Amino acid sequence: MRGPGIACAARSLEWAASGRTVVDDVSFDVPPGCFTGLIGPNGSGKSTVLRLLAGLRRPTSGHALLDGSDVAALKRREVARRLAFVAQETASDVDTTVSEVVMLGRAPHRGRSATTDEDVRAVGQAMAAMEVTALAERSWAGLSGGERQRVNIARALAQQTPVVLLDEPTNHLDISHRLGLMELLSRTDATVVAALHELDLAARYCDRLVLLDAGRVVAAGPPATVLTPRLLEQVYRVRATVHPGPDGRPDLRLSPLPRR
Numbered sequence: 001m002r003g004p005g006i007a008c009a010a011r012s013l014e015w016a017a018s019g020r021t022v023v024d025d026v027s028f029d030v031p032p033g034c035f036t037g038l039i040g041p042n043g044s045g046k047s048t049v050l051r052l053l054a055g056l057r058r059p060t061s062g063h064a065l066l067d068g069s070d071v072a073a074l075k076r077r078e079v080a081r082r083l084a085f086v087a088q089e090t091a092s093d094v095d096t097t098v099s100e101v102v103m104l105g106r107a108p109h110r111g112r113s114a115t116t117d118e119d120v121r122a123v124g125q126a127m128a129a130m131e132v133t134a135l136a137e138r139s140w141a142g143l144s145g146g147e148r149q150r151v152n153i154a155r156a157l158a159q160q161t162p163v164v165l166l167d168e169p170t171n172h173l174d175i176s177h178r179l180g181l182m183e184l185l186s187r188t189d190a191t192v193v194a195a196l197h198e199l200d201l202a203a204r205y206c207d208r209l210v211l212l213d214a215g216r217v218v219a220a221g222p223p224a225t226v227l228t229p230r231l232l233e234q235v236y237r238v239r240a241t242v243h244p245g246p247d248g249r250p251d252l253r254l255s256p257l258p259r260r
């Protein structure tokens, strides 16, 4: 973590669809350089909160702030220069190569102008970081789920934005790439907010966690204050034993509670 201030923030965010409140009075701040994990059960509102923060959904009320500005008031290109978003699902039938997909991350910087050395360098670095360099000339449509996920993250890294939002970025990844990605997200200078299901990885790598349940923030803070047996039982219906690890981070053992 570095620097004072707030890189992005949710301020009393609310979002409703089909007469149902999906995100309900959600507020939290993300300091610059902080790796924040957005956790919570299926349907608790993680993806919707990320989309609101990215300006891809308009809140019913409240504000998503990006570097102090309401993201809804910024032009799309301005947002794209400051924030990269990795969605949970992407189209698989696009006829393009892997390097072309990663180069899309440079679009907010270059518009219609020719590719610069800087673009090529950024794409090369991002592909190397996600270990997809060898796939450069492969067709996007022919990639495996995990390969596609890594290429998608490389596209976001090539965007070189101060803020990166990722929706379940470890989906489809094997254990080695999962750990590698979490290391990278925890070490980058960028501010990162990621929706995560793996609580053990969230405990180990995130600086802060925001725990959602039924669209509301139940707890927010360092992993040790959020991943408590009481909260994990209340929100996830799991039995948890939590031990402080050598670095002070919680070490979790989870088992199911009997179904109600």
Ligand SMILES: Nc1ncnc2c1ncn2[C@@H]1O[C@H](COP(=O)(O)OP(=O)(O)OP(=O)(O)O)[C@@H](O)[C@H]1O
Binding pocket: 017, 018, 022, 040, 041, 042, 043, 044, 045, 046, 047, 048, 049, 195
């Ligand atoms: N466009 C929509 N119209 C109606 N309901 C929606 C819409 N988008 C999301 N929802 C509902 O809002 C709730 C929260 O969805 P969201 O995808 O944000 O949850 P999530 O925490 O990311 O879930 P998961 O862990 O399963 O990915 C769900 O019940 C979902 O069905």
